[in-house]
Amino acid sequence: MNDFLIFDGISKSFGNHKVLDNISLAVKKGEIFSFLGPSGCGKTTLLRICAGFEEPDSGRVILNGVDITKLSPNRRQVNTVFQNYALFPNLNVFENIAFGLRISGVKESLLKEEVSKFLELIQLTDHAAKMPDKLSGGQKQRVAIARALINKPNVLLLDEPLAALDLKLRQRMLVDLDNIHDEVGITFLYVTHDQSEAMSLSDNIAVINEGIVEQVGTPPQIYEAPRTSFVAAFIGDTNFFEGDVIEVDEPYSKLHIDGFTDVLVYNDKNIKNGDKVYISIRPEKFTLSIEKPELSEKYNFVKGKVEEIIYLGYHTKYWVRVNEFLVETKRLHDRYMLDEKMITWGDEIWLSWHADYCYMLEQYNYEDEALLTLPDEEIMAELESEAADEE
């Protein structure tokens, strides 16, 4: 068994509200494991249970073979990087980092040596005497990480550590975090609602929604092979289709999707003729062309009309109308070749995609369709963010 940290059947309610429902997860030693989910999904509560700030109603937390469920926070070999950093405002950078060592009564000479080492790790040696309120957001973040790491925890818990930083800084801190992880080799438990953070940093991700683990897997597994409609819609964009199985075969089966087309689908599920199945196709998997392309029979084709275009610089989003379906597609550049006609509103175009790119979902929930981006929503969001910027 190399499962290092185990959540075994954790349930937790606040009043009548069930926040966590029988959650079981296993984290391996030394990996970065992310809890990814929308706000209010229970991921932070699960982290707080691991830190010892909350006690689960039922279930156990096992760290390194020891049941720590009832252990108070100060006796656990885990340390937390808080979302708002929670640096002690009355202590300078040095003393903040030294806090844990002072509590455990480490000798002054050893303490100085250790703190200097960690100041070096986070590249803030010159700022040792500064008070927290004189630091930038990124610096505070690094102090919070050093303060937690200096206690040599078995697991480092990070609660939305980058949420308070701006986009550019967030990307830099992601790299820094990854480097620090490589250096110290401690197991990281990372809570975030930001899929790109989780994707770029994690070895494994647990997607959590409404107190339930929807899927556990590596970032590519989660993205390419989502188990449920929630995972497919929450991580990246996607298109959902409901179809009836008309032909079962290996490795590809055929679905009839009413009002769309018959679609050849990669078959990794146990299906039979007449079954109703749901598939997810990611927008970037579609190829767009004016003429119907010459491709093998493993490709699917459908003709549609471009209804909405959103130019986003390095890529452009097209929403293509096929009967009642509005299909979201993505294209990396506005045009691939100079002699190619640019696609514009109202164009009749062909969508083509390989059967491998249709992924059958195990579970489908209609409510998750609300997570899909629609063109007008996107425009609204853009207008809102512009208005917010002006304020």
Add this chain to the structure above:
Amino acid sequence: MQNNTRRKNEILLTLPSMGWLVIFFVIPTILVIAMAFRNSDPYGGIGDQWTFDTIRDLRNPNYPSIIWRTLWLSVVSTIICIVTAIPASYYISRISKKFQDIILLLIIVPFWINFLIRIFAWKVFLHPEGLFKQVLVALHIASPDTLLLYNPEAVLVVIVYSYLPFALLPIYAAAEKFDFHLMEAAYDLGANRFQAFMRVYIPGIRMGLLTAIIVVFIPALGSYVIPDIVGGPSSEMIGNKIAQRTFIDRNLPHASALSALLTFAVLLPAAIALTRKFFKEKNSTSIGI
């Protein structure tokens, strides 16, 4: 330029309160101190000569014990107020906003009753025929001839009663702004409840503590009504002596000398604290680790 107008506005806005303080606080204080160097005239007025005799008169053999009593009563009552207010503020700031408001209201409600009447109520309460005494006797905790009133302990109890809200409010105000995530951070880093409380909570509310100490200690030092009503001749404080010299002996210079003594007793520690803080700040910029 803009900075200049801002500075001007700042001065303009501070002027009224400055003026008020100078006219009604600084000048009277200076007058009182000056009066301590005048002789008294037998008609209760102020003499027209400068003299050190009034100051010398302070070597009254009764004074050291009164000054000592004033000091220990003030210090002990301040300590009791602060030590009671710290855990209270912690719990008040942790409960729901609705209950916080109710408790704050309950703390403030007694102020709607006149101060003198409240102190008098204590006299009734502690009186040999009073309810509290009767209950104690009935429970065989006190013997019928124990005197709860007219001693320094009674004065202490009533000072604590009177000034506890003044300690509670600034400490609560600081606690309410305190970020309780810091406590979690401290637990997380291995601190037990006591360590977290001492190393994180107390420093976190230190400005409130400082305010509380000042607003309790200074009025306690100048207490006059409380020892006058619930204390007896054996629990006089300096305030009573000042009143006695003013109203009974009609010796204003002597009363002024006592007042000046009290003023310096308050100002001296404050001045020391301020200079120390000033030097500390000057040094802290150059402290390297």
